[in-house]
Amino acid sequence: xxxxxxxxxxxNLGRGAEAAIARNDxxxxxxxxxxxDPSALKxxxxxxxxxxxxxxPELRDAIDVLLLCGGSATDLPVQTPEYxxxxxxxxxxxxxxxxxxxxxxxxxAARAAGKVGLISCGWDPxxxxxxxxxxxxxxxxxxxxxxWGRGVSQGHSDAIRRIEGVLxxxxxxxxxPAALEAVRRGEQPELTARQKHLRECYVVTADxxxxxxxxxxxxxxxxxxxxxxxxxxxxxxxEMARDHAGLPHGGSVLRSGVTGWEGEHKHTIEFxxxxxxxxxxxxxVLAACARAVHRMYREGMTGCKTILDIPPxxxxxxxxxxxxxxxx
Amino acid sequence: xxxxxxxxxxxNLGRGAEAAIARNDxxxxxxxxxxxDPSALKxxxxxxxxxxxxxxPELRDAIDVLLLCGGSATDLPVQTPEYxxxxxxxxxxxxxxxxxxxxxxxxxAARAAGKVGLISCGWDPxxxxxxxxxxxxxxxxxxxxxxWGRGVSQGHSDAIRRIEGVLxxxxxxxxxPAALEAVRRGEQPELTARQKHLRECYVVTADxxxxxxxxxxxxxxxxxxxxxxxxxxxxxxxEMARDHAGLPHGGSVLRSGVTGWEGEHKHTIEFxxxxxxxxxxxxxVLAACARAVHRMYREGMTGCKTILDIPPxxxxxxxxxxxxxxxx
Numbered sequence: 001x002x003x004x005x006x007x008x009x010x011x012n013l014g015r016g017a018e019a020a021i022a023r024n025d026x027x028x029x030x031x032x033x034x035x036x037d038p039s040a041l042k043x044x045x046x047x048x049x050x051x052x053x054x055x056x057p058e059l060r061d062a063i064d065v066l067l068l069c070g071g072s073a074t075d076l077p078v079q080t081p082e083y084x085x086x087x088x089x090x091x092x093x094x095x096x097x098x099x100x101x102x103x104x105x106x107x108x109a110a111r112a113a114g115k116v117g118l119i120s121c122g123w124d125p126x127x128x129x130x131x132x133x134x135x136x137x138x139x140x141x142x143x144x145x146x147x148w149g150r151g152v153s154q155g156h157s158d159a160i161r162r163i164e165g166v167l168x169x170x171x172x173x174x175x176x177p178a179a180l181e182a183v184r185r186g187e188q189p190e191l192t193a194r195q196k197h198l199r200e201c202y203v204v205t206a207d208x209x210x211x212x213x214x215x216x217x218x219x220x221x222x223x224x225x226x227x228x229x230x231x232x233x234x235x236x237x238x239e240m241a242r243d244h245a246g247l248p249h250g251g252s253v254l255r256s257g258v259t260g261w262e263g264e265h266k267h268t269i270e271f272x273x274x275x276x277x278x279x280x281x282x283x284x285v286l287a288a289c290a291r292a293v294h295r296m297y298r299e300g301m302t303g304c305k306t307i308l309d310i311p312p313x314x315x316x317x318x319x320x321x322x323x324x325x326x327x328x
Numbered sequence: 329x330x331x332x333x334x335x336x337x338x339x340n341l342g343r344g345a346e347a348a349i350a351r352n353d354x355x356x357x358x359x360x361x362x363x364x365d366p367s368a369l370k371x372x373x374x375x376x377x378x379x380x381x382x383x384x385p386e387l388r389d390a391i392d393v394l395l396l397c398g399g400s401a402t403d404l405p406v407q408t409p410e411y412x413x414x415x416x417x418x419x420x421x422x423x424x425x426x427x428x429x430x431x432x433x434x435x436x437a438a439r440a441a442g443k444v445g446l447i448s449c450g451w452d453p454x455x456x457x458x459x460x461x462x463x464x465x466x467x468x469x470x471x472x473x474x475x476w477g478r479g480v481s482q483g484h485s486d487a488i489r490r491i492e493g494v495l496x497x498x499x500x501x502x503x504x505p506a507a508l509e510a511v512r513r514g515e516q517p518e519l520t521a522r523q524k525h526l527r528e529c530y531v532v533t534a535d536x537x538x539x540x541x542x543x544x545x546x547x548x549x550x551x552x553x554x555x556x557x558x559x560x561x562x563x564x565x566x567e568m569a570r571d572h573a574g575l576p577h578g579g580s581v582l583r584s585g586v587t588g589w590e591g592e593h594k595h596t597i598e599f600x601x602x603x604x605x606x607x608x609x610x611x612x613v614l615a616a617c618a619r620a621v622h623r624m625y626r627e628g629m630t631g632c633k634t635i636l637d638i639p640p641x642x643x644x645x646x647x648x649x650x651x652x653x654x655x656x
Contacts, residue, residue, distance in 0.1 A: 022589070096656070100649070132655045133644055133655050134455065134458065137643035137644040138613050138643075260605065261347055269599075271599050271600075273595070274512075277588065308655075310640075312465075312635075318464075324427050324636075325427070327457055
């Protein structure tokens with residue numbers, strides 16, 4: 001019996017999740033819900049219906065897990081609690097500072113409904129969180145560092161697009177090799193934001209736009225750019241389409257810590273990702289999490305969970321016996 | 329209330345576990361059991377008694393978790409089922425091929441006694457197993473590679489020591505950079521044992537020993553060395569003590585896989601360890617696992633478990649709330 005999955009929101013992440021579901025024999029896409037006109041959506045999976053989101057409640061018995069593929073800024077804070085009252089849900093809510101509030105809202109809704117709501121699973125939060133928790137549990141005396149990139153930050157790209165005269169923009173977050181290597185060597189350096197990452201911006205402007213002003217506005221933008229060394233390169237729309245169509249990303253979580261009676265032995269734990277497609281990889285994490293949520297629900301669990309609450313074996317389609325024999 | 333831990337076996341691993349317990353405020357070492365004369369052991373932790381192993385059954389109510397720190401070849405296959413009938417136990421059984429049998433024996437004993445027996449937790453099996461299972465769940469179409477080292481292999485060092493005329497030996501397993509880099513680039517090369525690792529041997533011989541014969545015997549030893557490029561360097565006992573006293577180790581688990589409808593996007597997941605002290609790091613994993621086992625036991629679980637069955641949060645001393653707010 002396959003896990004019947006539906007997707008709400010058919011943007012980059014929704015399409016990535018669709019592709020991931022197709023790569024797992026025990027998972028099955030049964031519906032896509034959209035806030036747009038359903039007839040305007042063309043899915044890649046043959047035979048799967050697209051519905052207006054209003055229709056979701058009627059289909060609750062035909063869906064084991066609903067993947068919420070909207071954005072963290074405005075969609076998920078509303079959608080995840082709302083749908084956790086009807087479905088087992090999985091989201092990739094990634095506003096780290098607001099996770100406790102989001103957890104509380106989803107927990108209340110899911111508990112009342114006897115459902116499981118898994119939040120904040122992708123790669124950060126998600127896989128990177130796992131790396132931080134395992135490393136911290138094993139090396140209680142140590143220091144964590146996370147480097148992101150080289151990859152496209154959608155938030156920073158959007159921030160540039162809001163500047164007057166900008167038609168399109170792509171921002172790459174780039175870890176600085178010297179900083180990464182110092183952390184890898186276990187030196188536990190104190191690093192500023194500027195010492196850890198560069199920000200590379202590629203910008204398409206409207207005809208006659210004041211490029212000097214745009215560059216200045218980018219480089220001085222508070223929080224997004226002012227604490228970093230930022231490069232701005234103006235390119236044509238053709239160059240943007242040709243050279244910057246992908247959404248690569250990745251990064252590394254490192255912990256260096258000590259053991260021994262005098263802290264005389266150093267250890268470094270590193271978890272790294274190099275991703276050609278951020279939305280397809282995140283969608284792949286959501287798909288594995290949907291499998292786990294379905295199992296947790298069948299075992300009678302309810303309420304809000306995170307990936308830190310899931311036994312690793314639950315994410316895999318393989319049996320415990322098979323995992324012990326071949327992957328342990 | 330601290331988790332009361334006892335250690336059985338006070339070799340390198342037992343001492344590493346003792347040092348790790350001292351670094352965790354919620355864990356407490358309450359006894360060490362030995363098959364040697366207890367009066368011959370001097371612990372580092374003040375006030376902790378050393379008992380003959382025969383005394384363990386009498387102390388079962390004073391111990392929450394027993395760490396079994398013997399060897400995988402002959403100790404653990406007997407000890408872990410035996411003690412799982414009386415205690416919650418944790419071992420680092422690392423003979424991958426025999427894990428299913430070991431699991432079955434421990435499961436039967438622990439279930440009958442209402443205890444939890446956690447087997448095969450260290451870094452491989454253990455942390456590396458986690459990396460393999462997570463990566464495989466997220467990227468079902470892909471290829472795993474594990475590289476070990478640079479580090480001391482105790483098994484290979486012991487094998488050299490059994491050769492006539494050898495007084496002492498240290499064998500370093502060394503990953504070959506070109507192979508590691510090809511895997512990191514996602515090329516999924518087919519690699520032989522020889523292409524992945526070198527074996528570096530440092531050997532102290534008895535006066536007048538036939539070094540040419542010893543070198544030949546090492547390099548042609550089936551399974552241990554014959555499938556590898558091996559270097560043999562003869563050194564003095566003083567050089568051995570000065571340059572090779574440590575037990576460093578480490579390695580990398582990599583999975584490269586694809587997503588997208590045509591498999592057009594490549595992704596590489598890497599988990600790496602760089603360890604100054606293999607036994608202290610392994611002991612640190614055992615300590616974190618003891619915490620999780622105690623919690624699983626209090627929640628009513630029984631039987632044999634592996635690290636693949638443990639929700640990650642259970643390994644941490646921090647609350648779920650704290651983890652969500654700061655590490656997720």
